[in-house]
Structure formats: structure tokens, C-alpha cells
Amino acid sequence: MSANLAAFLYxxxxxxxxxxxxxxxxxxxxxxxxxxxxxxxxxxxxxTLGVLLGDDxxxxxxxxxxxxxxxxxxxxxxxxxRKIAMTDMPQLVAAFHSLVGLAAxxxxxxxxxxxxxxxxxxxxxxxxxAVMNGLMSGEMPVAISSISLIELSLGAAIGAITFTGSVIxxxxxxxxxxxxxxxxPQRHLLNIVLGLAIVGLIIFLMMSEGNxxxxxxxxxxxxxxxxxxxxxxxxxxxxxxxxxxLNSYSGWAAAALGFTLGNIALIITGALVGSSGAILSYxxxxxxxxxxxxxxxxxxxxxxxGPAGGSNQDRPVKIGSAEDAAFIxxxxxxxxxxxxxxxxxxxxxxxxxxxxDRLKEEGVEVSYAIHPVAGRMPGHMNVLLAEAQVPYDxxxxxxxxxxxxSTADVAFVIGAxxxxxxxxxxxxxxxxxxxxxLDVENARTVLxxxxxxxxGYAGIGNELFYQDSxxxxxxxxxxxxxxxxxxx
Amino acid sequence: MMRLRIxxxxxxxxxxxxxxxxxxxxxxxPSGISTTMFxxxxxxxxxxxxxYVVWSVTPALHTPLMAVTNAISSVIIVGALIAAAxxxxxxFSSKLMGAVAVALAAVxxxxxxxxxxxxxxxxxxxxx
Numbered sequence: 173m174s175a176n177l178a179a180f181l182y183x184x185x186x187x188x189x190x191x192x193x194x195x196x197x198x199x200x201x202x203x204x205x206x207x208x209x210x211x212x213x214x215x216x217x218x219x220t221l222g223v224l225l226g227d228d229x230x231x232x233x234x235x236x237x238x239x240x241x242x243x244x245x246x247x248x249x250x251x252x253x254r255k256i257a258m259t260d261m262p263q264l265v266a267a268f269h270s271l272v273g274l275a276a277x278x279x280x281x282x283x284x285x286x287x288x289x290x291x292x293x294x295x296x297x298x299x300x301x302a303v304m305n306g307l308m309s310g311e312m313p314v315a316i317s318s319i320s321l322i323e324l325s326l327g328a329a330i331g332a333i334t335f336t337g338s339v340i341x342x343x344x345x346x347x348x349x350x351x352x353x354x355x356x357p358q359r360h361l362l363n364i365v366l367g368l369a370i371v372g373l374i375i376f377l378m379m380s381e382g383n384x385x386x387x388x389x390x391x392x393x394x395x396x397x398x399x400x401x402x403x404x405x406x407x408x409x410x411x412x413x414x415x416x417x418l419n420s421y422s423g424w425a426a427a428a429l430g431f432t433l434g435n436i437a438l439i440i441t442g443a444l445v446g447s448s449g450a451i452l453s454y455x456x457x458x459x460x461x462x463x464x465x466x467x468x469x470x471x472x473x474x475x476x477x478g479p480a481g482g483s484n485q486d487r488p489v490k491i492g493s494a495e496d497a498a499f500i501x502x503x504x505x506x507x508x509x510x511x512x513x514x515x516x517x518x519x520x521x522x523x524x525x526x527x528x529d530r531l532k533e534e535g536v537e538v539s540y541a542i543h544p545v546a547g548r549m550p551g552h553m554n555v556l557l558a559e560a561q562v563p564y565d566x567x568x569x570x571x572x573x574x575x576x577x578s579t580a581d582v583a584f585v586i587g588a589x590x591x592x593x594x595x596x597x598x599x600x601x602x603x604x605x606x607x608x609x610l611d612v613e614n615a616r617t618v619l620x621x622x623x624x625x626x627x628g629y630a631g632i633g634n635e636l637f638y639q640d641s642x643x644x645x646x647x648x649x650x651x652x653x654x655x656x657x658x659x660x
Numbered sequence: 661m662m663r664l665r666i667x668x669x670x671x672x673x674x675x676x677x678x679x680x681x682x683x684x685x686x687x688x689x690p691s692g693i694s695t696t697m698f699x700x701x702x703x704x705x706x707x708x709x710x711x712y713v714v715w716s717v718t719p720a721l722h723t724p725l726m727a728v729t730n731a732i733s734s735v736i737i738v739g740a741l742i743a744a745a746x747x748x749x750x751x752f753s754s755k756l757m758g759a760v761a762v763a764l765a766a767v768x769x770x771x772x773x774x775x776x777x778x779x780x781x782x783x784x785x786x787x788x
Contacts, residue, residue: 182738185735186706189732189735190709190713192728192732193710193713193714193717193725193728193729194713194716196717196718196721196724196725196728197716197717197718198718199718199720199721199780199783199785200785202721202724202780202783203777203780203781205728206724206728206773206776206777206780209728209731209732209773209776210773212732212735213731213732213734213735213769213773216735216737216738217737217738217741219738220737220738220741220742221741224741224742224745229745229747230745231747234744234745234747234755237744237755237759238741238744238745238759238762241744241759241760241762241763241766242762242763242766243766244763244766245762245763245764245765245766245767245770246766246767246769246770247770248767248770248771249766249767249768249769249770249771249772249774250770250771250774252767252771252775253770253771253772253773253774253775253778254774254778256775258779258782261723261727261775261779264727264771264775265723265726265727265730268727268730268767268768268771268772269730271734271764271765271767271768272730272733272734272736272764272765272768274761274764275734275736275737275740275761275764275765275768276736278740278743278757278758278760278761278764279736279739279740279743279757279758279761281754281757282740282743282746282754282755282757282758282761283739283743285751285753285754285757286743286746286748286751286754286755288748289742289743289745289746289751289754290739290742290743319696415726416726419726419729419730422730422733423729423733425736426733426735426736427703429736429739430699430703431696431699431700431703432739433738433739433742434695434699435738435739436699436702437735437738438735438736438738438739439699439702439703439706440702440703440706440709441732441733441735442703442706442733443703443706443707443709443710444706444709444710444713444714444729444732445710445729445730445732445733446707446710447707447710447711447714448710448714448725448726448729449726449729451711451714451715452714452722452725452726455719455722542719542720544719549722549723549726550719550722550723550725550726551719551720551721551722551723551724551725551726552723554719554720554721554722554723555723555724555779555782558720558779558782558783558784559782561782561784563784563785563786563787564720564783564784564785565785565786566786567720569719569720
């Protein structure tokens with residue numbers, strides 16, 4: 173296969189990947205988009221195998237190894253994709269990111285140790301004598317070009333950060349590790365020192381023309397540590413930003429290696445994924461009215477556990493039962509459901525859908541309002557509602573539905589808290605001040621399903637609990653909705 | 661226009677990756693442009709394509725977006741395949757690393773695309 177034909181095919185697969193993302197602009201076109209993505213991947217893999225075959229590099233053993241690796245890995249992937257519960261999607265995505273990161277590190281290492289296979293050798297510029305000796309012996313001294321060294325060590329460093337960062341994110345999301353921020357002393361200084369050391373080692377590796385392999389491994393090791401120290405101070409509810417950010421990193425790592433390999437498909441994909449993750453991080457930060465930097469520096473939700481507690485304890489709260497809630501909703505004409513992370517934890521989406529169906533039978537208009545940062549990853553709530561077969565045209569984003577609350581009879585808040593807190597609009601001292609919130613307080617009645625009167629993750633009490641029009645339904649989300657359905 | 665920050669971010673990433681390319685000034689093809697510079701042009705334009713395409717993704721599909729970007733970033737398997745096909749004396753470790761990378765990327769490719777497919781199949785319109 174000629175180099176140009178291969179490049180053309182890689183370009184094709186890059187274009188197909190763009191179309192895969194383009195398809196996601198609407199659920200109707202998204203399935204076709206996903207197929208484009210698969211075809212793109214098939215072309216990329218096929219082209220690489222074709223090139224390797226053409227160059228006679230694919231002997232029998234290699235072929236068997238590849239077949240086993242692809243079949244084994246693919247089988248595991250397919251099995252996981254089939255079995256995973258939709259509520260576990262954030263963990264799964266984090267786990268998948270870690271694999272991309274690790275693969276990037278391994279490819280970079282392999283390129284460093286066997287550069288001749290990657291076509292990244294150039295004439296060594298080490299010294300005049302070496303070149304002269306080379307001319308005499310007929311064997312020119314070769315070395316990995318300095319650009320390739322930078323690209324592959326950057327790819328390895330970003331890949332390593334992605335790997336350990338995603339492992340930590342996975343552990344936090346999966347509950348193997350507390351979601352609370354872990355604050356190391358001097359963590360900012362530590363991160364800066366690690367970052368500078370990595371840059372220094374990359375320069376050193378370049379100066380040594382790739383001979384100082386220990387520098388590569390050391391910088392990879394430091395990047396692995398940096399991945400941990402960057403993510404552990406970030407609290408559970410900031411995870412949507414972290415997961416998006418790691419998504420972005422995995423893209424940049426792929427792009428860096430794309431340069432090393434001179435592969436167009438990798439570069440296009442890396443740029444796509446990199447900007448996708450960056451945009452998602454931006455949307456998530458905006459949904460919390462926090463700067464990207466403040467999220468990355470971490471520690472949010474660690475020290476603010478106190479302020480709300482005491483003073484609010486004795487205030488009157490209206491606590492209702494499932495029967496009350498059923499009665500109120502049955503007699504309403506318009507109900508807006510506001511789901512949050514609590515719904516995901518309680519796996520209440522299916523029974524919630526049943527409740528909505530029963531209400532619709534009674535002639536009640538039901539819709540859903542989704543806050544951009546509800547849940548643990550971008551779009552988390554939408555997937556869960558889709559899983560429960562809620563039609564997507566009943567599910568609305570914050571900007572599209574916020575004005576509707578004033579005409580709604582009931583706002584049914586299930587497992588959400590901070591995203592409904594009016595303090596974000598009025599209290600300039602509140603940590604969430606300025607965050608866009610769902611204006612549930614404008615609804616005639618607010619039904620608030622929650623386990624206790626405790627504060628949300630930001631540690632702020634919610635004025636909404638004490639409002640006259642609010643009725644608290646204190647129970648596990650799933651159990652409460654089950655009881656409501658029974659009481660209809 | 662806060663969104664411009666994203667473009668800025670992309671530009672910064674580009675500049676960072678461009679510096680070594682510009683500094684090195686490799687021997688070029690007929691047009692005198694080095695391969696790296698050529699690849700960099702593709703990269704820069706792809707960042708902008710990515711920017712506009714991703715902003716047009718509906719927020720309801722942000723989770724499938726993450727899953728599918730994850731699947732396509734596993735196109736790094738092309739590098740892993742080359743590494744796994746390594747031959748020659750003393751290159752065993754490179755070959756092994758390549759094979760492991762192929763397996764990891766394969767998990768992602770199959771897992772990523774299939775889980776996206778599974779999610780997308782769930783999005784239904786009213787009465788359909």
C-alpha cells in the first residue's frame with residue numbers, strides 16, 4: 173500500500189469520526205453517527221494492518237499475537253458494554269479514559285525503545301567525529317529526531333496523567349474511595365515541582381538524543397504521580413469537570429503521538445476529543461459558576477461543612493407523606509420533575525417514569541428539568557431518563573424550562589439540592605452564589621424528596637426547605653416514589 | 661463571549677505543540693514545508709472543527725458524546741499495532757508493550773462504541 177493511499181484512508185477515517193460527533197446534534201441522527209465512527213475505526217485499523225502487511229512486517233507470530241490481543245480486549249470491552257448499569261456510566265467512562273492513557277504511555281515507550289519501526293530516526297547530530305566515523309564504517313549514527321522525542325514524551329506524560337487521574341476518578345465515582353477531597357500539605361507547590369521536573373526531563377531526553385531512556389521512564393513515573401496528586405483534592409460533586417477534563421487529556425495524548433507516527437487519523441481524532449473534553453469542562457464549570465482553575469485546584473466542599481447547620485435546626489418544616497404528595501400531584505395540571513444525583517444513587521428512574529405515566533393518565537402535564545451539573549457527568553440524568561424510556565422531548569435543559577416553573581403547580585425535586593438553592597441568587601456570601609439554578613421556588617408547591625434535612629455537597633443549607641409552599645418528603649427516593657405510585 | 665476562552669485554550673495547546681516544530685526546521689518536501697508543519701496545520705484546523713461540532717451536540721447527548729470520543733480516541737491502536745508488529749533482536753519489550761496497548765485499545769473500541777450504541781438506542785421520541 174502506498175504511503176499516499178494510506179494517508180488518504182487515514183484522512184477518511186478522521187472525517188468519519190467528525191461525522192460521528194456531528195451526528196450527536198440530535199438523537200435522531202446519533203445512531204447513524206455512531207456507525208460512521210465504527211466504520212472510521214475499521215478503516216484505520218485495516219489501513220494499518222495493510223501497511224504492515226505490505227512492508228512484510230507482519231509475520232505469523234505477530235499476527236497471532238494481534239488476533240489474541242484484539243479478540244481478548246474486544247471481548248472484554250463488548251462484555252462490559254453489555255452488562256454495565258446505566259447508573260454506573262460515569263465510572264465506566266473514567267475507566268475507559270484510563271485505558272487510553274495507559275495505551276498512549278505504552279505506545280510512546282515502545283516507539284522510544286524500537287524507533288526504527290516507527291520511522292522516527294534521523295541522522296544523529298551528536299558530533300562531527302561520530303559522523304566522520306560513520307562515513308568511514310559505512311554506518312551512519314542515527315538517533316530519534318528531537319521533535320519526535322518531544323512528541324512522544326509529551327504523549328507519555330499526558331497519557332500517564334490521564335491514566336492515574338482516571339483511576340482515582342474511577343475509585344471516587346465507584347465508591348472504592350471517599351468522594352471527599354483529600355488535601356495534601358503544599359499540594360500546589362508539589363504539583364508545580366512535579367510539572368517542572370517533567371518538562372526538565374523532556375528537555376534532558378531531547379539533549380541526549382533519546383539515549384537517556386531512564387529520563388523517559390522517570391518523567392513517566394512523575395506524571396503518574398502528578399495524575400494522582402491532581403485529582404485527589406477534587407471533591408465528588410466536581411467530578412463532572414474532572415471526567416470531562418480527563419476526556420480532553422486523553423485526546424491531547426493521542427494527538428501528540430499522532431505527530432510521532434505522522435498519522436492523520438490520530439491527529440484529527442486527538443484534536444476532536446481534546447476540544448470536546450475542553451468544551452464539556454467549560455459547560456460544567458459554567459453550570460456551577462466556578463472557574464476551571466478553582467475546580468482544578470480542588471478542595472471545594474471540604475471545609476464548608478459547618479456554616480448552615482445550627483441556626484436552621486429549629487425552624488418549622490412541613491413534612492408530608494406519600495399520600496399527601498400523590499393527592500397534590502393528582503390534582504395538579506402541570507408537574508415539573510427535577511432529578512438529581514440522589515435519583516441515580518437510589519436507581520429511582522424507572523419508578524419515576526411509572527409515576528409520570530400515572531399522572532399523565534390523570535391528565536396532568538409532566539415534564540423534566542435538567543440542570544447542567546446534575547449527576548456525576550455531563551448528560552448523566554438524560555441517559556438515566558432515556559433508560560427509563562422517558563421520551564427525550566419531555567426532557568428540557570435549564571434555559572428552556574426555567575420560566576415554566578412559575579406556571580407549574582408542582583415542582584417535584586428528587587435527589588437534587590444545590591441546583592435548586594435560591595441562595596445562589598440572593599446570598600452573595602454563599603459559596604454557590606452566581607450559579608444558575610432551577611427556579612423551583614416559583615412553583616405553587618414544591619415537593620422535595622430527600623433523605624434528611626441535611627445540606628447538599630456544598631455544605632449549604634437550602635432556604636427552600638423552610639418555604640411555606642414546600643413539602644419535604646423525607647425518605648429514600650425510590651421508596652418514596654414507590655409509595656406515591658401505590659397511593660394514586 | 662466566554663466561549664472564546666475555549667478557542668484560546670485550543671490555540672495555546674497548538675502553540676505549545678508548534679514550538680518544537682518551528683524550532684527544529686526539518687528538511688522539507690517540494691514546497692519546503694516540513695512534515696511536522698503540515699501535520700500541525702491539520703491539527704490546528706481539526707481543533708476548530710472539533711470546537712464547532714461539539715458545541716452543536718445537544719446537551720441531552722453529552723454522556724454518549726463522552727463515550728464515543730473515548731472510543732474514537734482509541735484510534736491510538738494504530739500506534740499500538742505498529743509497536744506490536746516490532747521484530748528484531750532486543751525488541752521483545754517493545755513488542756510486548758505494543759501487544760498490551762493493542763488489547764487495552766481494543767477494550768475501549770468495542771466497549772466505547774457498543775455502550776454508545778446501547779445508550780443511543782434508548783433515546784426515544786414521544787409515541788415512537
